[in-house]
Structures are given as C-alpha cells and as structure tokens.
Amino acid sequence: MATFKTRAQYVADDLRERILGGEFKGGSQLRQDALARDYDVSRIPVREALLTLESEGLVEFHAHRGAFTTELSVAAIRELFDLRVLLETYVLRHAIPNLTAADLDHAGSVLRQYDAALDSGSQIDNWSDYNFAFHHALYAPSGLPETLAMIGQLNTKSGRYIRMQLVYTREIEKAELEHRELLELARQGDVDKACRLLESHIKDAAEGIAAVLEKNLRSA
Amino acid sequence: MATFKTRAQYVADDLRERILGGEFKGGSQLRQDALARDYDVSRIPVREALLTLESEGLVEFHAHRGAFTTELSVAAIRELFDLRVLLETYVLRHAIPNLTAADLDHAGSVLRQYDAALDSGSQIDNWSDYNFAFHHALYAPSGLPETLAMIGQLNTKSGRYIRMQLVYTREIEKAELEHRELLELARQGDVDKACRLLESHIKDAAEGIAAVLEKNLRSA
DNA sequence: GCCATATGGATTGCATACAATATCCAGATT
DNA sequence: AATCTGGATATTGTATGCAATCCATATGGC
Missing domain, CATH: 1.10.10.10 (Winged helix-like DNA-binding domain superfamily/Winged helix DNA-binding domain)
Structure with missing residues (x-):
C-alpha cells in the first residue's frame, strides 16, 4: 500500500x-x-x-x-536543544515502564549496527540516521506518537548542525558509549538516572555545536 | 516590508x-x-x-x-494537550521573570478586548484568536521564539476541537476568569502558582473536549 | 554630490493543458 | 455466490508558457 x-x-x-x-x-x-x-x-x-x-x-x-x-543563530540552536531535553526526557520517562524485551533487543541491535558501521569506515552520512533510529527505538514504546513527531521535527531542524559537530569534534565514540549506558539504565528501569544521562547527552552535543559555531564566527 | x-x-x-x-x-x-x-x-x-x-x-x-x-483521536487530543501543558508551563516559567510593566499592560488590554467582544455579542469566531493573543502576550517575554512556534503549531492542530468545546460547553466565562487570575499571579511573580493554574486551565479544556467527543461517538 | 525615480533583466507565481494514477463497476471465471 | 480482471471515469500530479514582481543599475532633478 x-x-x-x-x-x-x-x-x-x-x-x-x-x-x-x-x-x-x-x-x-x-x-x-x-x-x-x-x-x-x-x-x-x-x-x-x-x-x-x-x-x-x-x-x-x-x-x-x-x-x-535557513541559518540558525547560536541562541536558536541552544533553544532547540533545550526543547529536545524537555521533550525527550518526557517521552523516555513514559517509555521506560513500557519497554518489553523485544524493544530492548531492537534498540540493542541498532547499537550493534552502529559498531559495524563505525568499524567498516567513516559512514558518517548514515550515522545521523542510526542515531535517530536508536533514540526512536527507546522512545517509541512511550505510546506518544504526536510527541515523537515533534521530536522528529526538532531533529530535522537542527540536523545540519548535529552532523557538523560530529564531523568537527569526532565525538561519535563518546556518544556511542553514552548510548550503551542509556540502554543499560533503561533495561534496569532506572528512569531518573536514564533521564539525567539523556539530558547531559543532549546538552553536551549542544555545547559542542555552539563552540564550533562561535569559533567559525570569530574566524569569519 | x-x-x-x-x-x-x-x-x-x-x-x-x-x-x-x-x-x-x-x-x-x-x-x-x-x-x-x-x-x-x-x-x-x-x-x-x-x-x-x-x-x-x-x-x-x-x-x-x-x-x-484529518480527524484526531481522543488519545491524540489528550496527548497534544499534555504537550501544551509541558511547553506552556515551560515558557511561562521563563517569561514571568522577564515581564515588564508594558508586557503586563499589553496582556491586560487584550483581556479587556475580550470583555468588550463578549458583551457585544457572541463573536466566538474571534475568541480563539483573542485567547491565543492573551497567552502569547504572556509567553512572548520568555525570549524563546522556537518554543513559541511549536506552541503555535500545537494550537493550530488542536484548534478545531478547542472551538468546538467552547461552543458546546459555553465555558468561555470560566476561561476568562482564569485568565485574569493568571495575569494577576504573573504580576506578582508567583511562578509556581501561575504554572499550576495554567496546567489545570489547559487540562480542564482537554477534559471538556474529550467529554464532548466521547458523547458524540456514543451518539453516532 | 546625493537622493528619488525609471527602466531592464532575472526569477518567481500562476493559469492552462496534458499525462498518470486510483477507484468503480460490469462481466467473466472458479 | 464470491473473487478476480479490465476498461471507463474522475481526480490528481506535472509540464509548459506567460504575467507579475523584485532587484540592480542608470538617469535626472536638486
């Protein structure tokens, strides 16, 4: 169909x-x-x-x-990432109690695909998609489709800068480690810790992007 | 321009x-x-x-x-209103500390326009716009334009049902009273109370809409 | 010399016309 | 009788061409 x-x-x-x-x-x-x-x-x-x-x-x-x-100001990017924190911790909080073994398996398999892609070379183009796929796998069991759609919008709008940051700072590995930790906390059902980790995960990315942008501004 | x-x-x-x-x-x-x-x-x-x-x-x-x-399910409407609570209390919290006397005057004058419109007859078509204008007047000083844009999206998406509820239940007067109370709390700078009121203000509207929709479903 | 105004060129915004696709219904087949 | 097939019809999706608008440059008045 x-x-x-x-x-x-x-x-x-x-x-x-x-x-x-x-x-x-x-x-x-x-x-x-x-x-x-x-x-x-x-x-x-x-x-x-x-x-x-x-x-x-x-x-x-x-x-x-x-x-x-469009060209987003540093302030706008910060704002978008603050919104991501707000909405993503919200859905994660609702998703964790609903996570089934199948959900956890699925999220884990997405992570394993990361690793394969990382090892096979710098498939950075696809990394953003994988990143979103992992987060989505964790969030989907929340049963909040409208909220997920808004999160998707935020990701699209800020996507250009996310990729830029990844290329510049090469902190894919760090994000990858945090993903594993996040999955483990979700598996344990520790909502508060998971949300705190997610918050710092997103905020770190925002700060990395802001740093890169401000450096570029000065050099221009 | x-x-x-x-x-x-x-x-x-x-x-x-x-x-x-x-x-x-x-x-x-x-x-x-x-x-x-x-x-x-x-x-x-x-x-x-x-x-x-x-x-x-x-x-x-x-x-x-x-x-x-599109036709939204009751669940989707509830979700959208929960999102409104999340985002609107968020911006209100950020806006109240920034409110100037001019901002408060402006919000107050919007309220007075409500009254004039109410007294002059059932200008319900325009009420939604006024409603949004009041909320926007309170939120704008937050300095969070991206967040305001998302709130606008949520309002548009659920707007049809908001109007329906107002027509069916005639609780414009109640909303109006709550608006005055909200403005007063904002003037006093009582962030927590203002946010609690806003939360119940939005949730009440959601429950009213859900009740109407479920009644319609049964009768159909 | 400087500001207002007119004109040329480039690009969009829209109307018209045509092509492609989904649905519906009749008729055949099992 | 139910299901499948195929063509007719209605509606959308797209190409082409023209008109409207904006911007840049040049021109004239002060």
Missing part, C-alpha cells in the same frame, strides 16, 4: 538530505529552475518540495525572490 | 479558518478543482495551500486520491 512517491516527495527527500549534509551553506539561494534541471522535472514539483522543506524549517521563502536555506 | 501575499498563502489562511471553524467535518475530501473555483484561482495555489495545511497537520494527502481533513 501507498508505495507510490510523487516527484515532489522524491525531490523533497533528496534535497533535505543535501541540505542536512551541508551542501548548501549559509543562507544560499535555491533557484527553482536550476533544481528542476538537476532533477529533470518541472518547477512545479520543485516548488512543492521547497514548500515542504519550508514547513520543516530548512528553507525560507521570500516572495518573488525565492527560497533560501 | 513583505506586505505581499501570494494567492497560495491567501487560500491557505482562509481554508485554515474554514477547517478550524468546523466547516469540513470528519475526514471529508477537499477537491482541488472545487476549491480552485471557490477562490477563483487555478489548482496550483490550491495544491500549495493544501501542502501547507498538511504540514500543519490539518489535512492529509493520499496520492492520487486527494487531500482529506
């Missing part, structure tokens, strides 16, 4: 990856005509894709001037 | 009002052709408007079948 994908959706998915991957820096303009040629479609599906990305906070439309990739 | 509004935006704004106003119940289909005739535009801006509304959670696209207004 519903295996059909419109061209607009295809363009949106690919363009999202390109933006999150850092191909378009700063507030660079995305010309509809050029993108249409890129994807060999007309400008209509490109426009629709850009509208979708606008609603996700990745681009901004200026009437008759076109779409530009 | 930027006083220009595309037709797609105009259609989106108007259609949003119509959906929130309850003109399209249940999962009713929104045919692009009919809407295009309604607004005397082509289907392109209609499609773009529908895409915008989809990102706001008001409609859903089914490929080649069209757009349908």
Whole structure:
C-alpha cells in the first residue's frame, strides 16, 4: 500500500538530505529552475518540495525572490536543544515502564549496527540516521506518537548542525558509549538516572555545536 | 516590508479558518478543482495551500486520491494537550521573570478586548484568536521564539476541537476568569502558582473536549 | 554630490493543458 | 455466490508558457 512517491516527495527527500549534509551553506539561494534541471522535472514539483522543506524549517521563502536555506543563530540552536531535553526526557520517562524485551533487543541491535558501521569506515552520512533510529527505538514504546513527531521535527531542524559537530569534534565514540549506558539504565528501569544521562547527552552535543559555531564566527 | 501575499498563502489562511471553524467535518475530501473555483484561482495555489495545511497537520494527502481533513483521536487530543501543558508551563516559567510593566499592560488590554467582544455579542469566531493573543502576550517575554512556534503549531492542530468545546460547553466565562487570575499571579511573580493554574486551565479544556467527543461517538 | 525615480533583466507565481494514477463497476471465471 | 480482471471515469500530479514582481543599475532633478 501507498508505495507510490510523487516527484515532489522524491525531490523533497533528496534535497533535505543535501541540505542536512551541508551542501548548501549559509543562507544560499535555491533557484527553482536550476533544481528542476538537476532533477529533470518541472518547477512545479520543485516548488512543492521547497514548500515542504519550508514547513520543516530548512528553507525560507521570500516572495518573488525565492527560497533560501535557513541559518540558525547560536541562541536558536541552544533553544532547540533545550526543547529536545524537555521533550525527550518526557517521552523516555513514559517509555521506560513500557519497554518489553523485544524493544530492548531492537534498540540493542541498532547499537550493534552502529559498531559495524563505525568499524567498516567513516559512514558518517548514515550515522545521523542510526542515531535517530536508536533514540526512536527507546522512545517509541512511550505510546506518544504526536510527541515523537515533534521530536522528529526538532531533529530535522537542527540536523545540519548535529552532523557538523560530529564531523568537527569526532565525538561519535563518546556518544556511542553514552548510548550503551542509556540502554543499560533503561533495561534496569532506572528512569531518573536514564533521564539525567539523556539530558547531559543532549546538552553536551549542544555545547559542542555552539563552540564550533562561535569559533567559525570569530574566524569569519 | 513583505506586505505581499501570494494567492497560495491567501487560500491557505482562509481554508485554515474554514477547517478550524468546523466547516469540513470528519475526514471529508477537499477537491482541488472545487476549491480552485471557490477562490477563483487555478489548482496550483490550491495544491500549495493544501501542502501547507498538511504540514500543519490539518489535512492529509493520499496520492492520487486527494487531500482529506484529518480527524484526531481522543488519545491524540489528550496527548497534544499534555504537550501544551509541558511547553506552556515551560515558557511561562521563563517569561514571568522577564515581564515588564508594558508586557503586563499589553496582556491586560487584550483581556479587556475580550470583555468588550463578549458583551457585544457572541463573536466566538474571534475568541480563539483573542485567547491565543492573551497567552502569547504572556509567553512572548520568555525570549524563546522556537518554543513559541511549536506552541503555535500545537494550537493550530488542536484548534478545531478547542472551538468546538467552547461552543458546546459555553465555558468561555470560566476561561476568562482564569485568565485574569493568571495575569494577576504573573504580576506578582508567583511562578509556581501561575504554572499550576495554567496546567489545570489547559487540562480542564482537554477534559471538556474529550467529554464532548466521547458523547458524540456514543451518539453516532 | 546625493537622493528619488525609471527602466531592464532575472526569477518567481500562476493559469492552462496534458499525462498518470486510483477507484468503480460490469462481466467473466472458479 | 464470491473473487478476480479490465476498461471507463474522475481526480490528481506535472509540464509548459506567460504575467507579475523584485532587484540592480542608470538617469535626472536638486
């Protein structure tokens, strides 16, 4: 069922990856005509894709001037990460009591895939997806789909900067260790400790990103 | 600046009002052709408007079948209101210490406008906007624009049901009293009491809506 | 020399027209 | 009788082309 994908959706998915991957820096303009040629479609599906990305906070439309990739201020990034702490500890708190053995197994298997990917080389492009998959595996049993959707939005909006931080500071290994610890605490059902760890896990990432951004600002 | 509004935006704004106003119940289909005739535009801006509304959670696209207004389950509504409690107490907590005399005056004047609207007759259409304006006046000094945007999303998504509850249960007056109390607590800087009141204010609304929906379900 | 205004060029926003897809219903098959 | 097949129909999804708008540059008045 519903295996059909419109061209607009295809363009949106690919363009999202390109933006999150850092191909378009700063507030660079995305010309509809050029993108249409890129994807060999007309400008209509490109426009629709850009509208979708606008609603996700990745681009901004200026009437008759076109779409530009958004650039988040350091303050905005801090705010988004504070929101992540608030919402993710909230769902984790609700998820842990519901975790089944199958849920824990699934989260564990995602972690093992991390390791395989790490060992096989720097598949950093996919790391963000794995990261989100692990967090999602822990959160899903909360039975709070609307909340999970908002968390997904926050991740998308700040995704570009998360990847940047990972590349710059190479602290994937540290995150990986914290993930293992988080899974263990969840297995033990220690809600408070797990939430505290999650909070510092997210805040550390935010501080790393802020540091990188502020360094870049000074050098520019 | 930027006083220009595309037709797609105009259609989106108007259609949003119509959906929130309850003109399209249940999962009713929104045919692009009919809407295009309604607004005397082509289907392109209609499609773009529908895409915008989809990102706001008001409609859903089914490929080649069209757009349908979404219908939230009682569980989803409860979840959205729980999220509102979480996020709104969060911003209120951050806003109260920053409230200036001008902020309090502004919030008070919004309240006075309520009263005027109430006395002049049942301008229920506008009440939701006033309601949001009051809450926004209290929250804005938090200096957390991203969080405010998410709260706005939650309000939009659940807006249809808020209006329904107000019409059915006529508890506008109660909400109005609570607003005055909330403003007074904010003026006194009593963060904890204000947040507790806000929490029950939102939860009461959620329970009222759930009661109405469950009654409707039984009668249907 | 400086500010207001007009004009050219580029790009978007939209209307029209066509292609692709899902659904429905009739008819055949088991 | 129930299920499956296939074509007709309605509706969406997209391509093309044109009109509207913005920005930059040049021009004229003071």
